[in-house]
Amino acid sequence: MIRILLLLVPAILLYLAFRRLRKLPPSEIGGRLKKFGWILVILLLLVLAGSGKLNVVFAMLGVAIAFIVRLMPAILHYAPQLHRLWLLFVSDKQRQNQQQSSYRPPRGGGMSKTEALDVLGLKPGASEKDIIEAHRKLISKLHPDRGGSDYLAAQINLAKKVLLNH
8 A cells, every 4th residue: 555655646746746847937947847857856766765676776876886987998088078087086096195105204313302302291301211101191192093193103203212212
């Protein structure tokens, strides 16, 4: 019974919508057809969800996406405008990957003892125990695994290394 209603309600709504569209002036029909199209898509999705066939739509969508990805070289060959956009997209991705992979933490000789003390928040003459404790506190807060940055973690480690002369 519910399935019959799920098919009957959209049919009635379609009939009423077409009746109303026939009475409109031609200048307003375009805007109304766009709204009508979206309503039709939503109704179709509701009918498919009610009948248990919505998984078919998602399966077809997945197949279509895979098909487009596989045919991308042929599509780009026959559409030069898309080819230029694709090249821009790929070059941006490559540039981002190069920036991420080119990061190197600073080496041991790049920080003075006063800078290292500032990084760890210590005063001159701090003991080895104070240095280790300050390092442990900071690295636990700013480690990349806990949401900190690689750069800050590298600076903290470098400060400890400079102060302990390792």
